Amino acid sequence: MTNYYFAFCQGDVLLTTEGNIPFGDTPPMSFQPWEHVTDIQADGCCCHVYRLERPIVGKEGLQMMPLRASFDVLSQQEYALAGKAAELIYWDQNTKYCGCCGAPMKLHTPISKRCSECGKEVWPQLATAVIVRITRFKDLRMVEEEMQPQSSNIKSSNAPIEEVLLVHANNFRRPYYGLVAGFVETGETLEEAVRREVREETGIEITDIRYFGSQPWPYPCGLMVGFTAKYVSGDIHLQRSELSKGGWFTRDNMPPIPGKSSIARALIDDWLQAADCRDANT
Numbered sequence: 510m511t512n513y514y515f516a517f518c519q520g521d522v523l524l525t526t527e528g529n530i531p532f533g534d535t536p537p538m539s540f541q542p543w544e545h546v547t548d549i550q551a552d553g554c555c556c557h558v559y560r561l562e563r564p565i566v567g568k569e570g571l572q573m574m575p576l577r578a579s580f581d582v583l584s585q586q587e588y589a590l591a592g593k594a595a596e597l598i599y600w601d602q603n604t605k606y607c608g609c610c611g612a613p614m615k616l617h618t619p620i621s622k623r624c625s626e627c628g629k630e631v632w633p634q635l636a637t638a639v640i641v642r643i644t645r646f647k648d649l650r651m652v653e654e655e656m657q658p659q660s661s662n663i664k665s666s667n668a669p670i671e672e673v674l675l676v677h678a679n680n681f682r683r684p685y686y687g688l689v690a691g692f693v694e695t696g697e698t699l700e701e702a703v704r705r706e707v708r709e710e711t712g713i714e715i716t717d718i719r720y721f722g723s724q725p726w727p728y729p730c731g732l733m734v735g736f737t738a739k740y741v742s743g744d745i746h747l748q749r750s751e752l753s754k755g756g757w758f759t760r761d762n763m764p765p766i767p768g769k770s771s772i773a774r775a776l777i778d779d780w781l782q783a784a785d786c787r788d789a790n791t
């Protein structure tokens with residue numbers, strides 16, 4: 510069984526200079542000082558999870574990298590395990606003491622803790638968020654008006670023009686456009702959360718909400734659940750406390766979009782590729 514060593518310092522993961530998670534029979538001594546958090550088994554390997562007290566710099570053969578950036582160098586499996594390790598470290602830091610009686614919590618299984626006094630058990634809790642790709646077909650009469658007086662091509666084509674709703678959230682760190690997203694509230698279904706978030710953040714109504722896929726989002730402990738939906742009615746009125754920009758975009762007029770590591774990108778790419786398939790079939 511291969512032993513992997515997932516070591517983090519303030520959100521940065523330790524990698525070899527070749528871009529791998531360190532592995533071997535024993536952890537490199539240069540990890541120290543560290544705090545061992547837990548061990549998890551996965552697909553025939555054992556993952557040892559450590560929190561480093563200080564970042565490791567200047568050690569031959571090792572480098573530190575932000576977890577999100579490690580998506581570009583790690584294998585899919587290693588990136589997924591690194592995300593899980595990061596979530597467990599966050600969980601460990603936030604469950605040192607019992608929420609009921611204040612006594613110290615002790616690791617009970619690799620992914621659960623038990624109170625040393627009252628016996629209360631806790632597991633890592635996920636913050637579930639929904640994200641939705643909303644599309645609509647542009648009214649051809651509007652297209653003709655926009656294209657006047659060169660509207661002859663539009664009039665001769667019956668192909669509807671599809672648009673996607675893209676927004677820039679205030680918390681985006683880069684100037685790209687993504688999708689409407691938000692946290693699920695207590696007592697809501699996922700579909701209700703999608704409908705509410707879209708109404709709150711953009712003022713529009715949607716229908717045909719369909720599941721697309723999901724993605725662990727270890728920043729710090731999320732699960733993103735992706736949906737597609739169709740526009741029904743309403744003009745866009747952005748909730749300025751959440752979104753700074755937003756609008757409808759056609760496939761040939763796309764703004765910068767999120768990186769490949771996100772489900773937002775997967776949802777957008779799926780829509781762009783649907784057009785490629787359609788074009789190939791015509």
Ligand SMILES: [Zn+2]
Binds near residue numbers: 612
């Ligand atoms: Zn307790």
